Each structure stands twice: as C-alpha cells, then as structure tokens.
Amino acid sequence: SQELEQSPQSLIVQEGKNLTINCTSSKTLYGLYWYKQKYGEGLIFLMMLQKGGEEKSHEKITAKLDEKKQQSSLHITASQPSHAGIYLCGAGHGSSNTGKLIFGQGTTLQVKP
Amino acid sequence: GAVVSQHPSRVICKSGTSVKIECRSLDFQATTMFWYRQFPKKSLMLMATSNEGSKATYEQGVEKDKFLINHASLTLSTLTVTSAHPEDSSFYICSAPGVGSTEAFFGQGTRLTVV
Numbered sequence: 127s128q129e130l131e132q133s134p135q136s137l138i139v140q141e142g143k144n145l146t147i148n149c150t151s152s153k154t155l156y157g158l159y160w161y162k163q164k165y166g167e168g169l170i171f172l173m174m175l176q177k178g179g180e181e182k183s184h185e186k187i188t189a190k191l192d193e194k195k196q197q198s199s200l201h202i203t204a205s206q207p208s209h210a211g212i213y214l215c216g217a218g219h220g221s222s223n224t225g226k227l228i229f230g231q232g233t234t235l236q237v238k239p
Numbered sequence: 240g241a242v243v244s245q246h247p248s249r250v251i252c253k254s255g256t257s258v259k260i261e262c263r264s265l266d267f268q269a270t271t272m273f274w275y276r277q278f279p280k281k282s283l284m285l286m287a288t289s290n291e292g293s294k295a296t297y298e299q300g301v302e303k304d305k306f307l308i309n310h311a312s313l314t315l316s317t318l319t320v321t322s323a324h325p326e327d328s329s330f331y332i333c334s335a336p337g338v339g340s341t342e343a344f345f346g347q348g349t350r351l352t353v354v
Contacts, residue, residue: 166350167347168245168346168348171344214282225334225336227285227343228285229283230282232282234280
C-alpha cells in the first residue's frame with residue numbers, strides 16, 4: 127500500500143523566515159494535495175498537483191511536485207503567525223482519482239512573532 | 240468552492256449510547272463520501288467509503304457494526320457510532336469529491352468525547 131512520509135514532523139520558525147515541508151511517497155503520485163488544519167478543525171484546501179514538475183503558488187505558499195512524481199514540497203515565504211497550523215499532504219489512491227485520499231502524518235508549524 | 244457541512248461539531252455522550260454524525264454536500268451532489276478518523280496529533284485515517292444507494296466499503300480493521308454508515312441521498316451521509324466507548328473518542332471528518340474528482344472537500348469535523 128502507498129505511504130506518505132512528511133518531514134519535518136514539527137517546525138518552529140521566527141516570523142519572516144522561509145520554510146519548506148516535504149512529502150515523500152512510496153509510490154508514484156497521481157494527485158498530490160496539500161491541506162492546512164488547525165487542531166480539532168476541518169481541513170483547508172491549499173493546492174493540488176498532478177503533473178510531474180508542476181508548481182503552484184497561492185499568496186506566499188508555493189508547492190511543487192517533482193518530475194518523478196514521488197515527492198512534493200511546500201514552501202512558505204516570509205512566514206507569518208497566520209501560517210501556523212498542521213500541514214497535511216494527501217494522495218489519491220492509485221491512478222483513479224476518486225477523491226479518496228491517504229495522508230502523511232502531518233507537519234506542525236509554529237511561527238513565533 | 241463547494242461546501243461540505245458536518246454536524247455536530249462537538250458531541251459528548253455517555254458510554255453505551257449511540258451518536259450520529261451528519262455530512263452534507265451543500266451545493267453539489269455526492270454519490271460518494273469518505274469518513275476519516277483523526278487521533279490526537281496524528282494524521283487522518285480513512286475509515287470507510289460511503290456509497291449512495293448501496294453499502295459502505297470499510298477499510299481493513301474498521302468495525303462495520305460499530306461504525307454504521309448510511310448514504311440515504313445524494314447530499315447526505317451519516318456515520319453512527321454505536322455503543323460508544325471512551326476509546327471511540329476522536330475527531331471524525333468527512334469529505335466528498337468535487338466535480339471530476341480532482342479535489343476533495345472536507346467537512347469541519349466532529350469532536351466526539353465518550354465519557
């Protein structure tokens with residue numbers, strides 16, 4: 127079965143600093159999703175990547191999917207306290223993308239003012 | 240974007256009782272919905288796939304008789320935790336695929352506490 131490994135598991139950065147979160151899959155990724163979650167709340171969709179080499183940006187968050195489609199990175203530029211939360215990468219099951227996802231273990235981000 | 244509404248957001252129940260959690264797609268139809276469970280400081284674990292008009296498909300290790308799923312209409316799936324025990328306390332969250340299944344929309348989640 128496919129597994130997603132996120133690193134680091136937790137991160138504390140000073141406000142204004144850049145940071146990167148990685149998500150590595152044991153199998154080829156057919157759809158890679160990034161979500162943000164505040165503990166005990168629902169998931170906020172950030173981005174979805176499908177094509178090898180694809181890169182998407184939203185405000186100060188950029189996500190990339192590598193050419194081999196087995197790793198994705200999420201980069202936050204000039205972090206702010208509002209970026210704090212749990213970042214989850216999720217992948218579709220197999221090649222048929224039905225919206226059914228498996229998730230990495232999450233990366234907890236704290237941003238110190 | 241599409242909205243998935245989950246209710247209640249928090250519930251406390253006594254051991255031995257049953258609790259029903261609702262998941263509604265508000266502005267689109269969902270023939271399939273997914274139920275996940277999240278333990279404290281852990282990731283989301285897929286529990287089951289809810290199928291409109293047919294039986295749910297459960298992931299390995301998930302008790303069908305404890306977690307009853309009913310997908311009665313194209314906009315509503317329910318998860319009933321039967322004979323709840325304290326170990327069932329968790330965060331439960333549902334999702335529905337968007338058009339073309341290129342995105343999964345998540346509900347707000349339900350925090351269940353069994354006392």
